[in-house]
Amino acid sequence: MQDRTRNLGDLWSGLVLAALAIYIIAQALQWDYLTPEGPGPGFFPLWYGMAMLALSAALVVSELRRRSARGTAINWTPLGRALSTWLALAASVALLKPLGFVISFALLTYFIVAVMYRRPLKTAALVAAASSGGFFLVFQLALGVSLPVGFLGF
Amino acid sequence: MEVITGLSDGLAIALQPANLFWCFVGVVLGTLVGIMPGLGPPATIAMLLPLTFAMSPASAMIMLAGIYYGAKYGGSTTSILLNVPGESASVVTCLDGYQMARKGRAGAALGIAAIASFVAGTVGVLGLMLVAPPLAKFALAFSSPEYFALMALGLAMVVLLAGSSMLKALLATLVGLWIAGVGTDLFSATSRFTFGRMELLSGIDFVVVAIGIFALGEVLANMEAPEQAQMVPVPKGLRNLLPTLQDLKDCRFAFVNGSVIGFLVGVLPGAGSTIASFLSYGVEKAVSRRREEFGTGVPEGVAAPEGANNSETGGALVPLLTLGIPGSGTTAILLAALVLWGFKPGPLFIPENPALFWGLVASMYIGNVMLLVLNLPLVPVFAQVLRLPAYVLFPLILGVSMVGVYTVSGSLFDLGLLLGFGLLGYLMRKLDYPSAPLILGLVLGGAMERALRQSLMMSEGSLTILVARPMSAVMLLLAVLILLVPLFGKFNTWRLRALEQKGG
Numbered sequence: 001m002q003d004r005t006r007n008l009g010d011l012w013s014g015l016v017l018a019a020l021a022i023y024i025i026a027q028a029l030q031w032d033y034l035t036p037e038g039p040g041p042g043f044f045p046l047w048y049g050m051a052m053l054a055l056s057a058a059l060v061v062s063e064l065r066r067r068s069a070r071g072t073a074i075n076w077t078p079l080g081r082a083l084s085t086w087l088a089l090a091a092s093v094a095l096l097k098p099l100g101f102v103i104s105f106a107l108l109t110y111f112i113v114a115v116m117y118r119r120p121l122k123t124a125a126l127v128a129a130a131s132s133g134g135f136f137l138v139f140q141l142a143l144g145v146s147l148p149v150g151f152l153g154f
Numbered sequence: 155m156e157v158i159t160g161l162s163d164g165l166a167i168a169l170q171p172a173n174l175f176w177c178f179v180g181v182v183l184g185t186l187v188g189i190m191p192g193l194g195p196p197a198t199i200a201m202l203l204p205l206t207f208a209m210s211p212a213s214a215m216i217m218l219a220g221i222y223y224g225a226k227y228g229g230s231t232t233s234i235l236l237n238v239p240g241e242s243a244s245v246v247t248c249l250d251g252y253q254m255a256r257k258g259r260a261g262a263a264l265g266i267a268a269i270a271s272f273v274a275g276t277v278g279v280l281g282l283m284l285v286a287p288p289l290a291k292f293a294l295a296f297s298s299p300e301y302f303a304l305m306a307l308g309l310a311m312v313v314l315l316a317g318s319s320m321l322k323a324l325l326a327t328l329v330g331l332w333i334a335g336v337g338t339d340l341f342s343a344t345s346r347f348t349f350g351r352m353e354l355l356s357g358i359d360f361v362v363v364a365i366g367i368f369a370l371g372e373v374l375a376n377m378e379a380p381e382q383a384q385m386v387p388v389p390k391g392l393r394n395l396l397p398t399l400q401d402l403k404d405c406r407f408a409f410v411n412g413s414v415i416g417f418l419v420g421v422l423p424g425a426g427s428t429i430a431s432f433l434s435y436g437v438e439k440a441v442s443r444r445r446e447e448f449g450t451g452v453p454e455g456v457a458a459p460e461g462a463n464n465s466e467t468g469g470a471l472v473p474l475l476t477l478g479i480p481g482s483g484t485t486a487i488l489l490a491a492l493v494l495w496g497f498k499p500g501p502l503f504i505p506e507n508p509a510l511f512w513g514l515v516a517s518m519y520i521g522n523v524m525l526l527v528l529n530l531p532l533v534p535v536f537a538q539v540l541r542l543p544a545y546v547l548f549p550l551i552l553g554v555s556m557v558g559v560y561t562v563s564g565s566l567f568d569l570g571l572l573l574g575f576g577l578l579g580y581l582m583r584k585l586d587y588p589s590a591p592l593i594l595g596l597v598l599g600g601a602m603e604r605a606l607r608q609s610l611m612m613s614e615g616s617l618t619i620l621v622a623r624p625m626s627a628v629m630l631l632l633a634v635l636i637l638l639v640p641l642f643g644k645f646n647t648w649r650l651r652a653l654e655q656k657g658g
Contacts (some may be wrong), residue, residue: 008584008611009581009585015331017325018614019330020329024332024347024387027347028344031264031342032342032347034615035342037341037611038341038607038608038610038614038615039606039610039611040341040342040344041341041342043330043557043607043610044335044348044603045346045607046326048331048332051324051328052328052329052332056325057326058321061320071158078378078379081377081380082374082378082580085373086573086576089576090573090606092556093556093569096566097566101557101560103648105549105553105556108544108549108552109553112545112548112549113549116380117380117543117545117610118380119545126271127546127549129550129551132553135256135553139557143205145561146564147557147560148560148566152225
């Protein structure tokens with residue numbers, strides 16, 4: 001399963017990196033390559049952009065040549081767990097401005113404990129309240145670190 | 155004489171109550187981090203870096219270094235009790251350590267790991283103390299071309315040793331160079347790769363990338379599997395944790411082997427503690443009279459890799475502090491920390507900041523003693539951290555990561571970037587792209603471009619300056635050779651395969 005994920009992943013990551021390399025080269029060509037004082041801002045990016053294009057092309061070509069090899073299906077469960085956590089974190093970051101750190105972090109923790117680890121809702125609520133409260137006490141009150149504040153004032 | 159004076163001055167700094175306290179905090183945190191699978195020293199140091207800005211640089215460096223070498227001590231605990239390495243450098247320790255634990259000798263295995271770590275860790279610091287100052291003096295003759303060549307050499311060695319695919323390691327390095335190039339070019343004031351965003355004009359903060367790639371990436375990778383491993387019970391009481399005299403006698407060569415190999419491998423940029431531990435185990439097995447028993451629970455099989463793993467720390471600090479070249483992800487973060495505090499690691503670092511260098515060296519001696527004292531009797535206590543449920547630990551890491559990034563800039567935009575780098579870190583793990591080369595490319599990218607452009611300004615645009623100077627030419631030649639060696643290996647494989655087919 002892992003091999004199949006990697007084969008497809010190598011192909012797609014090679015293509016993404018090739019696109020990034022083309023973007024770098026296109027940008028670098030718009031800047032000075034050499035100036036009377038020496039190399040310009042486009043000098044270094046042009047070289048590493050070309051190196052990235054060559055290496056990503058090599059990765060794509062080697063993957064295309066190997067694609068005839070049979071692989072098993074991708075196991076989406078672990079991928080889904082990781083990506084769900086990432087999405088929950090993204091939602092928590094998006095909620096920082098309206099809700100503040102304490103509430104958005106409590107919601108994130110609640111989601112991880114209750115949904116990702118399937119613990120009882122009471123346990124999830126307890127862990128969420130204790131951890132976000134702990135962060136508020138340690139960082140905001142004890143260390144004086146300013147955390148994002150929401151409409152409730154914390 | 156200079157060494158003795160430096161060390162006594164360093165001891166005066168390291169023995170200040172505040173520095174002793176931060177050293178203690180660092181080694182305890184390091185031990186805990188080492189014990190916990192899924193949370194490594196790079197992630198921890200990256201997360202704590204923003205919190206050190208309010209500390210004195212000496213205290214902060216002493217604490218962060220304590221985390222670095224403390225994690226090496228803790229890493230063996232899970233290898234022995236769970237057969238799960240806390241750090242990649244402790245993979246080899248599983249072979250004999252876990253077998254010893256299964257035979258009811260977990261205490262002796264933990265004791266040997268702690269003693270080997272102490273002996274080799276101390277030898278590593280001794281090596282750092284003796285090798286770093288003369289190397290820094292030698293490197294004072296370096297100019298921009300030599301610096302560029304040195305960084306090219308460092309990156310070349312790292313990408314070769316960082317993972318299974320050289321292509322991927324090189325690509326990761328180039329992505330690191332690109333991220334380093336985001337922002338305003340200091341030579342021409344041109345804004346590069348900013349996508350029209352004001353927030354990117356000053357570049358992407360190193361802390362955001364490091365926390366995203368290491369901490370978030372690790373949490374997301376760990377979230378894939380919900381279950382936790384079961385550990386072998388830790389024997390209680392100091393007597394049960396002390397190895398027998400026969401064990402120590404069996405390990406006497408392993409202590410020396412681990413110390414020497416670990417330090418030498420550490421000095422090489424890119425080699426790292428994992429290679430040091432494998433190499434030391436291999437040598438130990440090769441010279442042992444009972445090599446067939448390796449893997450069944452022999453104490454030398456624990457002492458050699460654990461020693462090498464710890465001695466490597468002292469070695470790895472040599473190129474970091476004298477040349478400004480980090481050899482791993484963790485030392486790259488330590489380099490960034492020094493730069494953020496206003497220092498310039500390189501040949502002038504030791505002469506300009508003797509108090510910081512010698513204070514750090516002295517604190518490492520003290521820290522090693524603290525770790526031995528902590529690890530022998532308190533291993534059962536530290537092992538309790540493994541009972542901390544994942545559903546409590548991972549949200550805490552996510553919270554510290556968010557707070558760490560927000561502390562640096564106070565910007566929600568940086569938190570958005572953190573999300574992006576977290577996803578990148580996870581995908582890199584998933585697709586087997588090594589993350590250390592990206593971090594090294596990021597850390598060295600700015601300085602490397604500066605050195606190259608300054609060199610070409612000196613030569614009025616002629617690239618020959620890079621090969622006309624002997625030191626620079628030798629280092630560039632070595633870098634090219636290192637990059638070409640695997641191609642020769644591949645060519646040889648093709649040749650042999652072609653010969654086989656012809657013969658068939």
